[in-house]
Amino acid sequence: MTEPALGIAGVVLLLGLAIGLVVADRVHRPAAVLAAPAQPTAAVETTAPETRYVESxxxxxxxxxxxxxxxxxxxxxxxxxxxxxxxxxxxxxxxxxxxxxxxxxxxxxxxxxxxxxxxxxxxxxxxxxxxxxxxxxxxxxxxxxxxxxxxxxxxxxxxxxxxxxxxxxxx
Structure with missing residues (x-):
């Protein structure tokens, strides 16, 4: 192969590898992520904390x-x-x-x-x-x-x- 063909082949190889990693990450999540419980959301306070005087x-x-x-x-x-x-x-x-x-x-x-x-x-x-x-x-x-x-x-x-x-x- 000539030098330009090797350069193009290298770019195609790297691009294919990058796309493959992105697709694999989306399709096959690690077991630890799949098994992790959903994170609780912070409860919204129904009453505001009492404001008192603070010297300013x-x-x-x-x-x-x-x-x-x-x-x-x-x-x-x-x-x-x-x-x-x-x-x-x-x-x-x-x-x-x-x-x-x-x-x-x-x-x-x-x-x-x-x-x-x-x-x-x-x-x-x-x-x-x-x-x-x-x-x-x-x-x-x-x-x-x-x-x-x-x-x-x-x-x-x-x-x-x-x-x-x-x-x-x-x-």
Whole structure:
């Protein structure tokens, strides 16, 4: 046989072997697999476990310059996210605002800022309130928009200055 014929024969042999193994596995299951009892499925709980208060705390360090925060001092926090949303508007060149260039730049960059902070609790907690405190400047208007025993979402309308935000649950 020539070299290409040997190469083709080798490929056909390997392909046939692979197909044979797959078919044999489907047709002839090992006796241990056939004799194994069916695995029980987990019973669905009809009653939810009672949720009790678990202290939950998160400290976020906001750096200067509208950068994303870093977290520290986490208690009963599985994960957290801070989403920043900023909308910049540039007026058309034909608009005459009558403002000096330095005020014009402020107008362009301060159209709309907001933050959405999501805190997911490690263990469900039955809390009475969420306190948000800030050290380092004035925190813009904020609101706890959604919350339950597993998570809380805090919306901050405006820029957050450099400083430390503490989010704490209480009974």
């Amino acid at each position: 705390r998160l400290s976020l360090q906001f750096p200067a310059g509208d950068e994303y925060p870093t977290g520290s001092g986490e208690t009963n926090v599985a994960d957290w996210y801070a989403f920043r949303n900023s909308i910049n508007y540039t007026p058309p060149a034909e608009d005459k605002t009558g403002k000096p260039p330095d005020q014009m730049l402020k107008q362009l960059t301060d159209v709309s800022w907001s933050w959405l902070i999501v805190v997911a609790f490690d263990r469900p907690t039955q809390y009475g309130r969420i306190d948000v405190t800030f050290i380092g400047g004035e925190l813009p208007y904020y609101q706890v928009t959604r919350q339950n025993s597993r998570y809380a979402i805090i919306h901050v309308q405006g820029r957050i200055p450099a400083g430390q935000m503490d989010i704490v649950t209480s009974e």
